[in-house]
Amino acid sequence: MTVTSLDKTAELLQKIESRQARIGIVGMGYVGLPLALLFSDARFRVTGFDIDSRKVETLNGGGSYIVRIPGTEIQLARESGFTATADYAEIAAMDVIIICVPTPLNEYHEPDLSYVTGTVSSLAPHVHDGQLIVLESTTYPGTTEEVVVPLLEKGNPAGLRIARDASSSGFYVAFSPEREDPGNDTVARRDIPKVVGGCGPAARDLASAVYKTIFNRTVPVSSPATAEMTKLLENIYRCVNIALVNELKQLCMRMDIDLFEVIDAAKTKPFGFQAFYPGPGLGGHCIPIDPFYLSWKAKEFDFNTRFIELAGQINIGMPYFVVENIIEAMSQQGKALRGSRILILGLAYKRDIDDLRESPSLTIIELLQKRGAHVEYNDPFFPTVGHGRKYALNMTSTPLEKIPEFDCVVIVTDHSQYDFPAIVARAKLVVDTRNATRNIDAPNIVKC
Ligand SMILES: NC(=O)c1ccc[n+]([C@@H]2O[C@H](COP(=O)([O-])OP(=O)(O)OC[C@H]3O[C@@H](n4cnc5c(N)ncnc54)[C@H](O)[C@@H]3O)[C@@H](O)[C@H]2O)c1
Structure with a gap:
């Protein structure tokens, strides 16, 4: 008796529902590792794949390399x-494979899909009939269908093809974006609905069944491209709104209006307004990068994404704006930037996380150094820092006791463990880019 594809779909569904399905997560980073732990917690047998042998060793030794994930969870x-x-040979033993590898931009601000293509090419020889492969990496609409599927088909030695419905043989492919907000503990991961788009209804339903085991709600959409675009819409919405308040902050400073107070008042409106806050510039692996995946793809359709470009210009300019304000604040005290000592508080791109990818702090440090300042930093999450944005910084975190030695302290990241009144009390000058000193009335604070 031959096994039909309908049987295979039902078999995988049954394995998922009974927790017998083996789950492989490729990329044990900020997205992949927590996901692996969620599936493990839901009683699945999970295998994490990563090309970084140090991560593999740490995990197998029961350790963690992400601050917010304690080693006990790994154990x-x-x-x-x-x-x-x-x-990668172990891929063959998996029933479901979820890809969570980086999708950065290259030096020309274009999508760098090399991690995705590298991963998919490595997977392809081991993929077998009835397996489900889901891409979670953020990317432009079309990637799953135009890049992932052809590579999987081309690299499969058995000539296996994608199954677009339950009656065809082959492997299933879907896209499901990660929507986590690092450092935001107000919404439990399970409560973030999971958007799923499949290459055909069978792939969509299987992917939805997998995620239903760890998320309270899934949101099936009609195609992978719709799911890819959904993720980009969410991040572009953030990027554009942050740019708007960053621009308004510059205007409000000229008009002597406190934009933070304005936002607090505006957000009392019970509809039609969502609060976004200005800052020293965008950071992280999502908001500064993802929108440009869409602008790049849009060019294929003779389309210019003007909002994205404008938001990018404003947000990219913010570290420069901060540096101008440091120079101005120091000159008000009769000091030149060149030769002065500046302490940057916070390297991470946002509060209470250990991630400095694309962090504006790095750009601000480099801009200040270029203008002749002697710069040090403090960050409880980073005892040392190697590479900056453009060159090696090779710096060590300076203890806060040394604050009085600096001409200016710049609050770039408002980690909650900072005691801001104590910092202000001991600093000669404080430039605050986060409104962290909102409740402190002191003459040595300059907000920007
Ligand atoms: N970090 C976030 O908050 C977040 C939120 C939503 C979406 N995303 C998206 O998720 C994706 C992953 O981001 P991340 O923050 O987890 O990245 P990360 O850099 O923390 O982790 C990626 C991991 O993939 C591994 N890797 C790279 N190439 C590989 C390969 N060929 N095979 C196996 N492993 C490989 C790396 O060694 C690394 O451990 C990106 O597309 C990102 O845009 C991230």
């Missing part, structure tokens, strides 16, 4: 069968 998962490996 618990290990006891439930979680293992990590760099060996």
